Amino acid sequence: MRLISGLPAAPPEAVGLDPVRLDAAARHVARDLPHVTSLLVARRGCLAFERYFGIQAGEAQDLQSVTKSLVSLLVGIALDRGLLTSLDQPVLPLLPGAGDPSDCRWRQVTLRHLLTMTSGLPSELTDPAYDDAWVKSADPVRFALAQPLVAAPGTTFHYSNAGAHLLGAALAGAAGQDLAAFAQEALWTPLGIATPHWPRDPQGRPFASGGLHLTPRDLLRLGQLVLQRGEWAGQQVVPRSWVETATRPRVAGYAWMEGLPEYGLLWWVAREGHTEGWYATGYGGQYLAVFPELELVAVMTGKVENHPNHRQVIAREVRAAVL
Template identity: 65%
Template sequence: MLGLNEAALLTLERQIALDFPDVTSLLVARHGQLAFERYFVGQAADPRDTQSVTKSILSLLTGIALQRGLLSSLEQPVLPLLAHIPATIQDSCWAAVQVRHLLTMTCGLPSELTDASYDDAWFTSQDPVRFALEYPLIDAPGTTFRYSNAGVHVLGAALAKAAGQPLATFAQDVLLGPLGVVTPEWPADPCGRPFASGSLHLTSREMLSFGQLTLQRGWWNDTELVPSSWIQQATQPQLQGFEWMEGIPDYGLLWWVAHENGTLGWYATGYGGQYIAIFPEHDLVVVMTGQVTDHPPHRQLIPELLTTVLR
């Protein structure tokens, strides 16, 4: 079974059913083949709210934009790309914010995870991008990691301007469509911009396709959809993130970088237990989804899978 221990997988399935009621699906692929697929809530065709897994997909879109010359470099200032937004910039430090800072969560905005009032204010504003741009930065750009949904939403708006088309259209044309994903649900802000920071809806198999694409260094059906060099760069540790979020210490370019029992892993993660986990050494991709609610974490099942399922 592609070098996987089938008995251990069945044991894991029973453990999830008994002890982890919030897990909704588990898929395991090795050597490019789907080896295990179970749905605990819903069916295979049901789209899942990927939450912040969307951020890692935005990273792939950024790599494509750089390859196509739509963005000049990671050091490109963000504000000129957002001049069309009627924001009154009150903090001159915004002029120093670069594309790289939005990808590494170091733009200087506060974190919604540690400031609930700020989270409510930006998410419910009539223009969340404008709200973010008009908000004072609490750190100098490039200095401090603060997990920022608003910052990634700003990046999405900048990427759309650079591409000359709505973000959802650009994503469909250059990435989703080639992977066989047809116009998925993607909630938008009041200005009609899809939330680049989260909630793109994908089936578990579609999530697996994104994991496989990343494992294959951006190649899909003999076509390089995402530059291989970008995959290499995005999955390299850039700085220390909020380890308390997922027990993963290192952050790349909108990707988390882990070492599970000495094995390198690249993670796209989302609230409620949404995961795409990629282990290049083992040619392995794991997708796990969960109820989008507050519940005990279940990421621990993935390193457990590594130790028990691999032969």
């Protein structure tokens, strides 16, 4: 059987998918959603549907905040290896040389708080001036630590790019190596993914908040890894327990962002049509969706610009193709 991106290829009907409905979804995209660049669907471990819109299969896409969910997988690996001790480990000791925090409550901030977006940092989504200042700062980690917290750690969800970037820096500190190097050894190489482009901050740290570039096929491969509870080709790449932990609802998120009501550990969680879905999402319409009960993985990518939400293509049209 022909392998594509590490998955065998199969016609939709061979894995219980309706090809007519999938073709209709692709026509909808081509006709009404000019910002979409790809739609891929796998079921029962097989790539069953693949369409590209204005790009080629091998073109890496800017995944934006999908990056956060992949960093979550790296945290699980680090915990399993003993590089991190627990989710309730304070963050500041993992950031030596990052400067003194402005708010004494920073000493209470843990890995769990950063993973659930409850550190108390303000949200860039609701404060464009703060977002611009953070992105353009000479040292985004120092900049974040210099901000007074807007809530006590652990009390309130504020979607935070700065918090995710702090988590990546803390993870690199715990691993004793560059975050991208750790990701290459721990995740990309076991899955057979070529070294991806990953933008860095002015201090040379990969942005854990977003910007990782992968091909849609590689993103589908990562979704299949999550569906398989961290197992790939007979190897437990990510601890099974971590996949199950990261995809449990922890806090109420910003439903207005994606229409997804709950947040896990850098993963969005939803029940749609009585079916549980685990989502990694990014600005511009980047989606990795895993439906464990359906053995279904879907990927959509889009141009990194403001445009109407197209998640419903997955939530409704792709799910409706399951026979």
